[in-house]
Amino acid sequence: MKKKEYSNGEVTVIWQAEKCIHSGICVKGLPKVFKPDEKPWINIEGSSTEDIIHQVKQCPSGALGFYMNEGEEKPKVESEHKEQLAEVMPNGPLMVYGNIEVKYADGTSEKKFKTTAFCRCGSSQNKPFCDGAHKKVDFRG
Numbered sequence: 001m002k003k004k005e006y007s008n009g010e011v012t013v014i015w016q017a018e019k020c021i022h023s024g025i026c027v028k029g030l031p032k033v034f035k036p037d038e039k040p041w042i043n044i045e046g047s048s049t050e051d052i053i054h055q056v057k058q059c060p061s062g063a064l065g066f067y068m069n070e071g072e073e074k075p076k077v078e079s080e081h082k083e084q085l086a087e088v089m090p091n092g093p094l095m096v097y098g099n100i101e102v103k104y105a106d107g108t109s110e111k112k113f114k115t116t117a118f119c120r121c122g123s124s125q126n127k128p129f130c131d132g133a134h135k136k137v138d139f140r141g
Contacts, residue, residue, distance in 0.1 A: 006044040011066050013042060013056055019063035021093055021117045022132035026064060030055045060095060061117045061130070091140050093117040093130035102128070 006013045026034040032046035033055070044052070056064045084098035096116045103109045117130035121139035124131045133139075 004040075004042075006040065006042045007069060008044040008049060008052075009069060010049040011044075011052060011068055013044060013052060014065040014067070015042060016063050016065075018126055018131065019061045019117075019129070020132060021061040021063070021130045022135055023060050023092075025058050025060060026055055029058060060115055062115045088120070092120070092134050094120055104128075 002017065004015045004017075006015070027036060030047050030051060033043050033052060035041055035043055035046075047055075053066055056066045059065075084096065084100060087095045087097070089095055094117070096112075096118065097114070099114075100112050100116060101109050102112055102116070118128050119126075119130045119133070120141060121134040121137055123133035123137045123139070125133065
């Protein structure tokens with residue numbers, strides 16, 4: 001999976017486009033950092049390290065992540081979900097929170113942690129996972 005990294009010296013934000021469900025939570029929360037109409041779309045200098053970390057943790061799909069650079073004090077890592085929770089998003093994906101194992105039709109499996117977004121609209125190019133296609137096809141459900 002392709003990853004892009006953006007660093008301000010203290011923290012490095014990781015973006016995995018394939019996981020993004022285009023919820024817009026990052027853009028609404030920190031518009032000076034997350035600018036989808038600009039290249040690069042993440043302006044890591046646009047806010048404080050603490051605000052960036054807080055906003056990245058709000059990403060529902062796990063497309064955004066972060067790590068502290070060497071020599072910097074690491075923030076407390078949120079504990080993994082002890083219980084699983086499935087949430088049907090209006091006109092969007094099925095969000096599953098917690099540690100799960102996904103078993104594929106070909107017999108392979110993959111472990112997922114924290115948050116996983118599953119496609120409900122049928123238009124994702126990354127099935128069974130959501131890629132935000134529900135917005136393009138105006139999915140209702």
